[in-house]
Amino acid sequence: MSKTMLNTLSSFYNTLDQKMSYMIEKPVQTHLRRVYFSLSASLLAAAAGAYVHLFTDFISGSVWSVLGSLVLLITINATVHTRENELYRFLALMAFSALSGLSTGPLLDFVISVNASLIVTAFMVTAVLFGCFTLAALIAPDRKYLYLIGKNVAWHVERNVLGVHV
Template structure:
């Protein structure tokens, strides 16, 4: 058998027959709002790099918008307003990150595009894994992931007094594994909430 002459259906990669059509539409909206936030946050960071402002104001503004967003109930009437709040929160969050981005640029400008591409690849791979996996198969990770977050917090506090490079590196890679696990967990949680009737793609 010549494996190179077989017909391959690449459209099968994007078929999620185990997910209902309404949930697939919901997922499209979720990822669209995620992409919007990413680009708006990038614009906020770029503007703050070009026009220096007080980080305290942008920090308080992002916190205020987050509280306002959580306090506003989801409905068809409030959908556009809540989407605007989310975009504003993303913009101010990007502005808050600009000092860190400036530091990265000063050290090595290639850090930012490398981090962006690496994050995009990891997020895409783990999201697809969660979408193709059997429903609810990764929801059990919730407790393990929260335990991992607590362990990271403990390592960080201990390392303030110890100052160990090894502990810092271990915490860094533990954080990478925990965040990858959260992509799996949150993607399946979004699916289950949508299947249960919760179509709020903004929060």
């Protein structure tokens, strides 16, 4: 019984290894770089929106910022992806992220009253995760290494940053 189960597991892992062991094509690597760059830039835009709420009296997070972010989200989804619309969609993503950060301002006010270091920790962990996956996309020649590098480095960094030792 256990021999059959071991043979089945061995066959499964060999098949999985064959499917994942091909090289990542250059267009796919370029696409991954652009995706992770967009995610990192939207993180910075959201942080800027939260900064505007917390440290200025110019605009504060309200229902209008939530509605504006929803309108921008619908705009991004409704706009057809072409080369001509690429910059427009990216700018709409940045505006959406900034308004989303602005609308999280009241939540951040509450978190600051509890423990302000949570905000910095959450921001740093998110930034490090995006950085890990971006570096994995840049240096991994093979698909299985992309998964391995990204997940392992992210796990080790989060474990050390958050102080979770299993």
